[in-house]
């Protein structure tokens with residue numbers, strides 16, 4: 001969805017295109033690539049990749065509708081350093097779902 005908006009962010013910042021909770025909750029409308037990343041050097045039009053997840057109800061959008069929200073944040077520049085091993089942590093290498101927290105069928109954890 002075109003927005004008609006172009007911005008020039010200072011170096012060291014990025015903007016993130018987030019869905020709006022109200023549209024998501026009431027209409028199932030979300031942003032596919034949420035959050036969309038707008039790089040500091042980008043000078044084109046900001047576009048919003050909307051997805052209507054409601055398979056039964058179409059949604060009509062009109063010019064001026066507030067379809068997303070833009071969050072501007074400072075971002076760190078990092079330098080990666082190769083290491084033989086990483087410092088320990090409570091989680092360790094436990095991956096997706098390893099910390100529990102929901103009672104999916106047959107996967108209950110104490």
Ligand SMILES: O=c1ccn([C@H]2C[C@H](O)[C@@H](COP(=O)(O)OP(=O)(O)OP(=O)(O)O)O2)c(=O)[nH]1
Nearest residue numbers: 017033035036037038039042045046047048049
């Ligand atoms: O929701 C979004 C996400 C990105 N952009 C614009 C700004 C961003 O700077 C540019 C590229 O986005 P991104 O870096 O996510 O794209 P990519 O798929 O990694 O390709 P590339 O960086 O090669 O363009 O597209 C939008 O307008 N809306």
